Amino acid sequence: MIVRLCTFAYILFSCWQPFHERFGYYAQGVGPETAVLPAGWQSRLVRLQNPNTDLKIGWCLDAHDLAASKLVAGREKDWPFVAAMLGHQLINKIELLQRLHNTPLPDGRLERLVQWVNSVASG
Numbered sequence: 001m002i003v004r005l006c007t008f009a010y011i012l013f014s015c016w017q018p019f020h021e022r023f024g025y026y027a028q029g030v031g032p033e034t035a036v037l038p039a040g041w042q043s044r045l046v047r048l049q050n051p052n053t054d055l056k057i058g059w060c061l062d063a064h065d066l067a068a069s070k071l072v073a074g075r076e077k078d079w080p081f082v083a084a085m086l087g088h089q090l091i092n093k094i095e096l097l098q099r100l101h102n103t104p105l106p107d108g109r110l111e112r113l114v115q116w117v118n119s120v121a122s123g
Contacts, residue, residue, distance in 0.1 A: 035069040037061070038099040063091050068099040071113050083120045093121040
């Protein structure tokens, strides 16, 4: 069901020009296979529905799951994004580290990510 919703969201957001014009930004729905996520992420999805969404329902990743996924992806844009999440206290270090420990990672990768989080969160 989530995959179908994500596929619908991709079509809606990427192909429907008025969305960009109406809201002033581009959004792209993705499927769960797009990212490496901590175990249990589905149970932590955040429901987004209000008058600004025309009462349509959007399911968003929990902020800690999003941050862990971005660190695993490790793109240049992901590091300052997660650093800002930590700096603005949108996420907390302990919870992020727990999520990283519950994320499938290659050998050695967890240790490097833990070091990075500790250095950013302490500075």
